[in-house]
Amino acid sequence: MIDHTGIGVADVTRSAAFYDAALGALGLRRVMQLPENDGADGVGYGVEHPVFWIDRFHPHGVKQHTAFKARSRAEVDAFHAAALKAGGTDNGPPGLRGTAQGYPRGYYAAFVLDPDGNNMEAVFREP
Template sequence: MIDHTGIGVADIRRSALFYDAALGALGWRRVRQMPDDVGTDGIAYGVDHPIFWIDRFHPHSVRQHTAFAASSRSQVDAFHAAALAAGGTDNGRPGLRWPNYYAAFVLDPDGNNMEAIFRGD
């Protein structure tokens, strides 16, 4: 089981706008920042504790893939719409990929492939 993970980003403020919107659509929020007063070095997202970090310490623009669990198809749709409105690039509109695998894909400002997925009917 993974406790938390993260990626490097080129511009933390620009990426924070993207992730605030995209992950906010999934019910996540900023739960920690480094340093605590500004958040220019790293920002963690989750519900109660850090699950996904963006930071300036790790390599950026290496085209990583991360899939976030959604609680419904409509939440996948909301993730996709919010991510595009926040500057993301469509990389796969919401839709059924396999039986019980409804997903959408968006490239973040650094070209990372972010996915929201709902496994269910």
């Protein structure tokens, strides 16, 4: 089980605006910033503690993939819309993914590229 993870970004302030919107749609928020007063070095997102970090300390431009768990199809849809509005690039609209593509039954997801080209996904796994 992973406790937390993160990625390097070229511009923390620019990326934080994207992640504030995209992850906010999934119920995540800024829970920690480095330094505390402005978050220019790093921002941690979560509910009670950081589970996902963006920072200037790790290499950026590596093109990471991270999938965030959504609680419903509506959250996946909201994530996608918020991420696009915040400057993300569509990399797969919300919808059921097919078993022929290697996805399990009931895999409802959306994909968006962040400002650094990282592939961010929101997924709801239907029962």
